[in-house]
């Protein structure tokens with residue numbers, strides 16, 4: 369009986385070892401593929417970037433958010449909506465933190481459709497801080513007719529786009545709190561127009577065909593703070609801005625998480641001390657009869 373058990377255990381262990389080897393080989397072959405050229409069937413993984421908002425102590429870089437907003441406004445807003453963000457949000461703490469005055473002036477530069485008025489007609493008026501960003505297109509059909517595809521709303525795009533990081537990354541990610549898949553993807557996408565013969569080729573778009581023409585080029589937006597006017601810098605800044613749009617309360621959430629962890633650690637120590645005290649009733653004898 370004993371022998372059979374030992375034998376069975378050996379087979380089990382060997383199976384686990386084989387499985388592990390197979391997983392590692394698979395991961396190695398996947399990562400070898402991702403660097404490769406322009407095969408339409410390959411889906412390369414966006415390279416991870418350094419973001420100020422990553423990790424348990426992450427926070428937004430305010431000048432970066434302001435630059436990112438400038439890119440959104442001057443470039444992306446020609447096609448994309450940002451429905452869930454109101455002008456006044458740009459003054460919220462933990463965001464781009466424009467002043468109330470700046471937000472008011474900005475809102476006034478937009479025309480907002482309002483109404484109906486007393487005679488039952490819709491009318492246009494200057495924007496107010498409480499208005500939401502309007503879209504350049506009247507509806508999706510108009511956008512599709514003009515661009516060949518509907519540009520998705522960008523309010524939640526940094527959370528909506530994700531991808532598999534594969535083995536062994538997906539085992540490690542929960543521990544290092546990796547949640548920047550969306551920003552890595554957007555950054556890679558904006559830098560992913562790598563085939564000069566085909567302007568619709570994008571290295572990182574699933575299927576590699578994208579209806580969006582390359583939106584950024586060096587020098588198209590004028591930064592006032594002396595940051596480089598290059599595509600990678602523009603892409604990084606607008607991605608950070610879109611991450612803020614998707615998660616305006618990120619800093620608050622991380623701060624709260626850390627204080628809860630701090631509280632729980634102290635509470636655990638107190639409980640442990642209390643348990644020691646109660647259960648070590650010195651000198652007490654358990655009656656045996």
Ligand code: HEC
Nearest residue numbers: 443444446447515517518519520525554578579580583606
């Ligand atoms: C000329 C119009 C136009 C401009 C300008 C533009 N886009 Fe797009 N964008 C599109 C269209 C159209 C699509 C839909 C593409 C498709 O489905 O093939 C799209 C899709 C996207 C997507 C989604 C890709 C996916 O995974 O489905 C992202 C992200 C994006 N755009 C970001 C941006 C950002 C950031 C900017 C500004 C730097 C920008 N776009 C500027 C037209 C535009």
